[in-house]
Amino acid sequence: MKNIILAAALVMLLATGATFAQRPGPNGGMVAGSADHQVELVVAPSEISVYLLDDGKVTTVQGANVRAVVQDAGRTINVALSASGPNRLAGRLEAPLAKGARVVISGRDGHNHSVSARFVVP
Numbered sequence: 708m709k710n711i712i713l714a715a716a717l718v719m720l721l722a723t724g725a726t727f728a729q730r731p732g733p734n735g736g737m738v739a740g741s742a743d744h745q746v747e748l749v750v751a752p753s754e755i756s757v758y759l760l761d762d763g764k765v766t767t768v769q770g771a772n773v774r775a776v777v778q779d780a781g782r783t784i785n786v787a788l789s790a791s792g793p794n795r796l797a798g799r800l801e802a803p804l805a806k807g808a809r810v811v812i813s814g815r816d817g818h819n820h821s822v823s824a825r826f827v828v829p
Contacts, residue, residue: 770817
């Protein structure tokens, strides 16, 4: 049931064309999300890293429950994110993401605030 809800949320975000302005982040990634609870996504060939930002500053990921859904080359893939240090969530990729791949990050931070962001890989 959780996967159905997650897939429906991804479809709604992609179908509505909801776009958040992507800008450079403090770790060299892309930043998107709502005003005071933003997400930074750093894409490497074999993994993605996610940093939670509060008022533009990286915060702890302790207690966070965040997931990533990737749509790339006609496939939708759930990427499990786990803490990799006090301020970073990381998840392994099966293959490098192609230009134009969409990544949706959603969940809750350690303070139970909603976290969501949509990225398009440049």
